[in-house]
Amino acid sequence: MKYWIQAVIFVLLVMANGITRAQADNVAAASDLKFAIEHIAVNFQKTHSYTIKLIFGSSGLLTQQAINGAPFGMLMSADEQMIHQLYKAGKTEDAGQLYAIGRIVLIQKKESPFRISADKENLTKAIERAKKIAIANPEHAPYGRAGKEYLQSLGLWEMAEPKLVYGENISQATTYVLTGAADFGISALSLASAPQLKPLSNFALIPEELHRPMRQKMVLLKGATPGVKTFYTYLQEPAARQVMSSYGFVLP
Numbered sequence: 001m002k003y004w005i006q007a008v009i010f011v012l013l014v015m016a017n018g019i020t021r022a023q024a025d026n027v028a029a030a031s032d033l034k035f036a037i038e039h040i041a042v043n044f045q046k047t048h049s050y051t052i053k054l055i056f057g058s059s060g061l062l063t064q065q066a067i068n069g070a071p072f073g074m075l076m077s078a079d080e081q082m083i084h085q086l087y088k089a090g091k092t093e094d095a096g097q098l099y100a101i102g103r104i105v106l107i108q109k110k111e112s113p114f115r116i117s118a119d120k121e122n123l124t125k126a127i128e129r130a131k132k133i134a135i136a137n138p139e140h141a142p143y144g145r146a147g148k149e150y151l152q153s154l155g156l157w158e159m160a161e162p163k164l165v166y167g168e169n170i171s172q173a174t175t176y177v178l179t180g181a182a183d184f185g186i187s188a189l190s191l192a193s194a195p196q197l198k199p200l201s202n203f204a205l206i207p208e209e210l211h212r213p214m215r216q217k218m219v220l221l222k223g224a225t226p227g228v229k230t231f232y233t234y235l236q237e238p239a240a241r242q243v244m245s246s247y248g249f250v251l252p
Contacts, residue, residue: 025227026071028055028062030078030216031136031169032102032143032188035196036247037076040240041231048234050227058169060140066091072221073228078102078170079142080217087219096219099235100249104146104211105192105203107177108184116184118204120154126184127156133163134176134185142214143170147186149211177201189248216249 029037034056041052055062055072063082066072067089076099077083083096106116106123116126127133136144144166151157165182167173174191176182178200192203220232234240241251 024225025050025073025231026053026055027074027076027228027231028057028066028070028072029076030059030062030142031056031171032078032190033076034171034191035194036190036244036249039247040235040243043239043243044231044234048227048230050230052227052231056169056171058136058141058144060142061168064140066221073224074218074220074232076216076218077142078214078216079145080215082142083217083219086221091221093220093222093224096217097236098215098252099218100216100244100251102143102214102216103189103208103248103250104143104150104206104214105187105189106184106206107174107187107192107201107203109178109180110199110201112184112202115202116204118206120156123154123156124159127160127163130163130183132165132176132182133160134165134167134173134182136170136173136186137166137168141167141169141173143186143188144173146211146214150186150206153210193248 037054041054045051059077059079059082062075063085066075066086075086080098086092087095106118108116114129135147138144138148148157151160165176167176170188171191173185174187177185189205191197192201220229245251
């Protein structure tokens with residue numbers, strides 16, 4: 001029961017943080033950053049007078065919102081190409097900064113009757129056994145795209161596709177697994193390894209050579225407030241980078 005309650009709380013947190021708020025120091029962040037960037041923001045606010053408001057979602061949807069004039073001062077994307085789109089659209093201060101390389105994992109509930117692993121033989125059996133498999137929507141979520149590439153590289157995409165349930169972002173896909181709506185799924189290492197979720201799940205790291213690199217980039221948008229600009233600089237300092245590393249991100 002405790003695990004179920006924690007998972008439901010996680011769903012509510014994802015939903016609450018997905019609402020765009022018209023605040024001055026808004027930072028839009030890809031959903032894989034949820035726990036890492038919240039951790040960093042808490043540390044930042046201990047030593048700075050600014051209050052950072054975090055808005056989470058898929059990189060593709062956040063990018064489209066920024067292009068359409070959403071009140072973000074900064075965007076942290078899970079895909080550097082999204083930042084390039086914003087730059088080409090004339091919405092940014094510059095071309096942005098690579099801040100991390102993400103990793104993807106297979107994830108299942110801790111009490112699952114079988115143990116997942118990323119090799120083809122085990123995954124084939126898991127797909128056969130599963131009724132539902134969670135993945136972020138590859139159309140606008142970079143972690144979903146990487147998950148699709150992984151399944152394709154093993155020749156298992158067509159086998160898995162009829163059983164897939166799509167989350168709007170990687171947090172939602174992960175929630176499907178933790179609440180039992182899916183038997184297993186593809187998540188971000190930064191979520192699965194976080195202290196908030198690690199007790200709830202088993203996960204297996206997916207070899208990075210089986211999908212394109214998850215090169216994650218951030219950028220200041222035109223009109224960014226002093227608070228957002230200060231936070232942007234803080235994210236490039238050793239203290240923030242150490243937190244990112246502790247959540248499984250590879251640092252550039």
